[in-house]
Amino acid sequence: MNLATMLAARAESGRPIRIGLIGAGKFGTMFLAQLRRTAGMHLVAIADLAPARARANLAACGWPAERYAAGSFAEAWQHGTTFVTDDAPSVLAHDGIEMVVEATGDPAAGIRHCLGAIASGKHIVMVNVEADALAGPLLARRARAAGVIYSLAYGDQPALICEHVDWARTCGFEVVAAGKGTRYRPAFHRSTPDTVWENFGLTPEKAARGGMNPKMFNSFIDGSKSGIEMTAVCNATGLTPQPNGLAFPPASCTDLARVCKPAARGGTLTHKGTVEVVSSLNRDGTPVANDLQMGTYVVVEAGHPYVRHCAEEYRMLPDDSFEHMALYRPIHMIGLEIGISVASIALRGEPTGAPNGFRxxxxxxxxxxxxxxxxxxxxxxxxxxxxxxxxxxxxxxxxxxxxxxxxxxxxxxxxxxxxxxxxxxxxxxxxxxxxxxxxxxxxxxxxxxxxx
Missing domain, CATH: 3.90.1210.10 (Antifreeze-like/N-acetylneuraminic acid synthase C-terminal domain)
Known part of the structure; x- marks a missing residue:
């Protein structure tokens, strides 16, 4: 627990982590909001298809104009400011950048940018989980061969779930299931950008006020994003998907250990060591009390009577047998947390989750x-x-x-x-x-x- 101390040392020595950001949309802007207040990090450049929009987002999240007024890479490097451009290849190739954060959300663009970063000897934080689901195992393999680090983005749910799994295994637990929450009903698989706000529980006016893209948000509702994210988790952790994919059972935070265990033990899963996404809605559309819609979880096995007694004594969110216990995080902070990935890679040489197989x-x-x-x-x-x-x-x-x-x-x-x-x-x-x-x-x- 010393990343902040290590970042402060980098700042004091005049050697901040030098970052290039590709894509200054919602996720990228959330990162920018915290990056300007984080010691030991220097955002050398942003590449976005719409530089004016990127500058507007910088202003919206609190950046003083003088901090992104650089007219060239050289000026940004010399004065510790940020160069804004629409030329992503130039950011990928720049010698002064050691790490790239890819936050476009376009799988083809993400693959292209990742390969460019690897070719230039730069670490890559892949916010673009769509690209990771499409080709992440091969991209991570190429990064390792080139001596650079490929990482999932902390703050997004896949990396947080990977952290849960690592925590469980480090504590000696066998993982029964891991995953996240969402808003789901079977009919949502037919959801389109025309019906998304009703299914999401938002009015069109609130969605417009938040600048929400209906096609992007529809991927959360129709089950696509859950499939993408749980695919990233399986490929990074060794957990294996259920034969028919995700079932989205309704479950509250306190019912995770009862629901997310194998059917042979009274749960809903096909096997142990898998992923599942739980719904915040019952099948009739009524809300689940104490839901996990924005959170992540892991369910583990006790494995011994002594541990089962501990689960009972310390109220470790067990099932009725006390053989299964749950740990959950009620929320994720998305781009506000991505600095953990940046610091972990640069200071510890460790990704915050990375694919190691195609499962x-x-x-x-x-x-x-x-x-x-x-x-x-x-x-x-x-x-x-x-x-x-x-x-x-x-x-x-x-x-x-x-x-x-x-x-x-x-x-x-x-x-x-x-x-x-x-x-x-x-x-x-x-x-x-x-x-x-x-x-x-x-x-x-x-x-x-x-x-x-």
């Missing part, structure tokens, strides 16, 4: 009957949602990853609830995102590529 995938699944000739519109859109699936099954079926189900034309009709396969769409095999995904599938299909 899970998130595949495009039809929201409604789809006709040949329709053009898919990707995550959070009108056509498909992302279902989590074991990676070996996804490969065997030839499923189309959700991250590539954007601006591609269907060759075959797809029934509602059915997965889309590579053979069902017209794919440009020269597309960089397609090429890197194909490479990952080829690499990790080999038995020797999987973790022991």
């Amino acid at each position: 899970a995938d998130v595949v495009a699944t039809a929201k409604r009957p789809l006709a040949a000739g329709e053009v898919l519109d990707g995550e959070g859109g009108y056509c498909v949602w992302g279902r989590q699936m074991p990676a070996d099954r996804s490969l065997a079926l030839g499923c189309l990853p959700l991250g590539l189900a954007h601006r591609v034309t269907l060759k075959n009709p797809i029934a509602e609830g059915q997965v889309v396969r590579w053979r069902d769409v017209a794919i440009d095999e020269s597309d960089p995102g397609v090429r890197i995904r194909r490479e990952m599938e080829a690499v990790f299909a080999r038995p020797d590529a999987l973790p022991a």
Whole structure:
């Protein structure tokens, strides 16, 4: 617990962590709000497709104008200020930057930026969990080969869940389940940007006031984001997905150990050592009391009568048998916490979660009957949602990853609830995102590529 002390030492020695940020949207701006107040960090540059918007977001989160008035990299470097540009490759290549935070949310762009950072010898914090779900295992492998660190972003739920799992194993517990909460009903799989605010429990006016993007927020409601994030967790922790993906059982914070355990022991899971997302809504739409909608959790086994007695004595949120115990965090602070990743990498040489195998995938699944000739519109859109699936099954079926189900034309009709396969769409095999995904599938299909 000494990252702040180590950051202060870097500041005092005049050697702050030199950072480049790609993407100054909501997540990036939340990071900026805390970065300006964190000793030992210097944001050398921001790359955003709309530099004027990036400057407006800097102002909105409290940055004085003189701190981002630099007209060049050299000026930013010399005066400790920040250069704002729309030229992401120049940020990736700049010698004065040691770490890149990728926060665009676009899987193709995220892969491109990650590869550029690795080629330039820079560590990468991958806020872009969409890119991680699409090709993270291969990207992390390339980073390790290049001697740099690839990391999930602390503050986002996958990294926090990875921390729960690491805590449990370090304490000698066997992990039964880990995951997060969300707002879910089965009908939400058909949600579109036109129905998202009703399903989200927000008025259109409140959504507009918050500048919320309906397509992005729809990915939270239709189940896609949950599939993406739990895929990242499986690939980073060794937990394995359930055969049919996430079931989204309703559960309160105090019921986690009763619900998130194998069905053979009275719970809802198919097996031990898996992931699950719990719903803050009952199936009839009524709210779950004391819900975990914004939080994360882990359920562990006691493993011995003495530990079961401890679980009872100290009220460790056990199930009725005291064999299963839960630990949860009620909230996550998203981009406000990403400084933990930056500091952990630069000062300890440790990622805050990173994929080490290809165990899970998130595949495009039809929201409604789809006709040949329709053009898919990707995550959070009108056509498909992302279902989590074991990676070996996804490969065997030839499923189309959700991250590539954007601006591609269907060759075959797809029934509602059915997965889309590579053979069902017209794919440009020269597309960089397609090429890197194909490479990952080829690499990790080999038995020797999987973790022991």
